[in-house]
Amino acid sequence: MAKILAITNQKGGVGKTTTSVNLAASLEAAKRRVLLIDLDPQGNATMGSGVDKSGLQHTVYQALLGSRSMAEVRILSTSGKFDLIPANRELAGAEIEMVDLPQRETRLKAALQEMESEYEFILIDCPPALNLLTLNGLCAANAVMIPMQCEYYALEGLSDLVNTIKKVRANLNPTLEIEGLLRTMFDPRNILAQQVSDQLQQHFGEKVYRTVIPRNVRLAEAPSFGIPALYHDKLSKGTQAYLALAGEMLNRHYPSIEPGQHDHEQKL
Numbered sequence: 001m002a003k004i005l006a007i008t009n010q011k012g013g014v015g016k017t018t019t020s021v022n023l024a025a026s027l028e029a030a031k032r033r034v035l036l037i038d039l040d041p042q043g044n045a046t047m048g049s050g051v052d053k054s055g056l057q058h059t060v061y062q063a064l065l066g067s068r069s070m071a072e073v074r075i076l077s078t079s080g081k082f083d084l085i086p087a088n089r090e091l092a093g094a095e096i097e098m099v100d101l102p103q104r105e106t107r108l109k110a111a112l113q114e115m116e117s118e119y120e121f122i123l124i125d126c127p128p129a130l131n132l133l134t135l136n137g138l139c140a141a142n143a144v145m146i147p148m149q150c151e152y153y154a155l156e157g158l159s160d161l162v163n164t165i166k167k168v169r170a171n172l173n174p175t176l177e178i179e180g181l182l183r184t185m186f187d188p189r190n191i192l193a194q195q196v197s198d199q200l201q202q203h204f205g206e207k208v209y210r211t212v213i214p215r216n217v218r219l220a221e222a223p224s225f226g227i228p229a230l231y232h233d234k235l236s237k238g239t240q241a242y243l244a245l246a247g248e249m250l251n252r253h254y255p256s257i258e259p260g261q262h263d264h265e266q267k268l
């Protein structure tokens, strides 16, 4: 069964899209079959994967509304990279249009069923809001990854998100779990960041990934080339951190493999 991860945080600019695109590329580099779903009308994950969002006739929007199948809107990789379900601004309309449709929270889940078995990992890049699109992401997923910046207000937003996840679990998706919290854009010289990071670990323990994503200019500039940082500068600290995150995840999901067999595992 595919591991379906909703990459979510209702705050914008915390690294959701950067994580979605670079984790997809890193899992692909580890020879896993990966599908990336862009669920944000901003279409940043689509652009960051090298697909021009403005020229698209069919996107996840049609799949959610039921006028196209998921296979019809999917962009299959031609160069051995991950496959993509793209999005563009049209998706903003789905918020309103889905309200009156039956099973409005589980439309992504239903649409995804036809291709779930083709992949080992399906990553869903959620929009920066706890809205109906994000709810669809949470209902389609079996786990949630929460990227976050270690700053003062981060913890406040986190309790809202955790409460939403609890409600989804109680009402819509009983097996949904928090896979992990990912510290992004981390600057170890920043004392506040260290303090927030400590608090996170006290609260969430093992749920905090050991891998930390540093602030790294290569991660920020890769989208302007329409490629994951892995294809832009493989040796950069940012690229290496996402490869390490993929290694950490694979060790979690395939525990029969001895730790250390994944090249990129790193410890804090």
Ligand code: ADP
Pocket (backbone or CB within 6 Å): 011, 012, 013, 014, 015, 016, 017, 018, 019, 044, 128, 184, 185, 186, 213, 214, 215, 216, 217, 219, 220, 221, 223, 238
């Ligand atoms: P979100 O999807 O949560 O809104 P993004 O992934 O788009 O966040 O990141 C917000 C901005 O920060 C983008 O300009 C992105 O390039 C930049 N960014 C994300 N992660 C890093 C990082 N680790 N180092 C430097 N810049 C980053």
Ligand code: MG
Pocket (backbone or CB within 6 Å): 016, 017, 018, 040, 044, 126
């Ligand atoms: Mg984003």
